[in-house]
Amino acid sequence: MDTAVPATVTLVEPASPIPADRISELYRGEIFTEETARVARDRIHWMCAQCDGQRVLDVGCSQGIASILLARDGFDVTAIDTHPDSVAFARREFAAEAPLVQRRLTLIEIDLASLPEQPGYDTIVLGEVIEHQVRPDRLLRAAKARLNPGGRLIVTTPFALHPHPDHKVSLFPRDLVEFARGIDLAVTKLQVDGDYMRCVMVAPAEAGPQPDAAEVLRLTEAATLDSQQRLFSRLDERSEQLKKKTDAVRITQRKLAEATASLEAKVHEHAVEVKALRVTHQRAIDALRAQHVQALDKERQNVREAVAKAASSKELGQAKAAHERRVRDCTRSSRLPAPRRAPASLPSPTSGRVCVTTTIGSSSAWPRPRRPCWRRSPPRPTGSARCWFVA
Incomplete structure (x- = not known):
């Protein structure tokens, strides 16, 4: 069933400096570690299991995975969020569902304060939302105003310190109990699982017993001890990883030093070889130059001798030609007939x-003329x- 949006509400898409939450991708194990994905899936499944009634309002639906799971279970879900990237992602996810599931889903880019301030929902889910508020009690009061009598308010939020650029407050179990009392709600379930608190509040306060201070203190102490144990375990794991990496770095540095020394020795050897090759090369060049000079001198001598010989041959040829002319002249003279x-x-x-x-x-x-x-x-x-x- 769709929820009408007031006419006075203007839907805008501001550019948010805070990156969009990626809970759907984490749920499917597409990002971070498998252990982190498992913890996120357990928390989302717990929230869905606490829902009751027919109409559910998912405040801060992010990428819409919890709304999709609730719609698949038969709930009529209204999902709202103010981050444009998250809404766009959720819209694509909703469109990929079966037509029956799509009819049960309503997605609105709006904040909780802009919805009609009147009861209408059997369950309101605030999954990792109140830590982003400077005054979480005001958000819880606005959620209670839209909750049907006997309806449920389901809250999950990080336990104590959880560094994040958009987290405004650090909360403990006592804070959730005080928030519930301040808006006349009864805390029926309160637990800490890992780094997150889980809480179910019911309206009115008489609907269930409120936890006393001692119980809240025991819960806080147990959660703190568990958190410290997990932190120290992580520190031990990280220390062991750091030790292994440090040892690997030292081994790498030693190998690098050895390789550097070996390379320097090879460079020195190559430098000596290059120097020797240069000397040998210069000697070979000098020897070739001397041989070339000798060959040139010999060639010049041969040329001079050949020129002299050619000159002698020319004179001899000229003398021979003159002699042949004289012989020819004498021969021509000897052919004259004797006088009678x-x-x-x-x-x-x-x-x-x-x-x-x-x-x-x-x-x-x-003699005949050579030419006519x-x-x-x-x-x-x-x-x-x-x-x-x-x-």
Whole structure:
């Protein structure tokens, strides 16, 4: 059954500096340790088991796990919270439930003081809520004003000191009893389990017996002793863990020192090897440079000798060419035909002289020109020539 929201209420989504509670994720074991998740599940199951009647108001529902469990058990649940991230998460969780369960769930982003101040709920649940209030008694009084006669007010809160950035007060069992008396409620159940107190208050006060001071004191002392024992056990565990980690750190430091010394020795060895390699390398470079210089000098000498030899060969070739020209000229001259005697019948123009006639113009008597140049070359003489010799 849905609860109407007054028209004067304005729903806003302020940016809260306090991170949203993650109780649904813790309930499923998705965060923190398995032991922490188990303790949270036990506390939520205890709250759900204390609910009575039909209509339940879950104040500070956070991610909505308790409201979902109650709706699955058949209760009509109105879940309210002021943290926008928590409300958004709860809305997604509610939408994932079966349609029948969804019809039993009503989610409102609002605080308790903004709800109609009139009875209407058989059970009001305040799971880890009052420690966030500067005046927890005012929140309990506002919850009682909306509780039906004979209804139940279920409260869970951290026992004593529980450091948290948004925790305003540290509470003891005596505080819960005094809060109940101040608003005319009877405390029917009061216990401390681990780090949390569990309390059931019933209206009116005559509905059940109130615990006396001695009982409250015994409960507080027992809870304090149990808390101290658990704290010392945790200290012992943490001390043992710290000792193991300290030993591991020392072993690691020793291994690190040994590894550092080994690395330094290797670095020194490598430095010596590098120095020796540099000396060897320099010597090899010097030897190669000397060999190269010698090879260059030898090559220069060979080049000079080759140049001189080439010059001699050129002179020899020139001399040989000149000799061949002379031989060719002599050979050409030796091919001229021998002179013939003049016939006896040839008259001599002058007495005492001999006239010799020879034939010139033979192809072998004159060298052929290397190229045709008829204009510059003289015409070949043909016919006969007469030479006169004195007798």
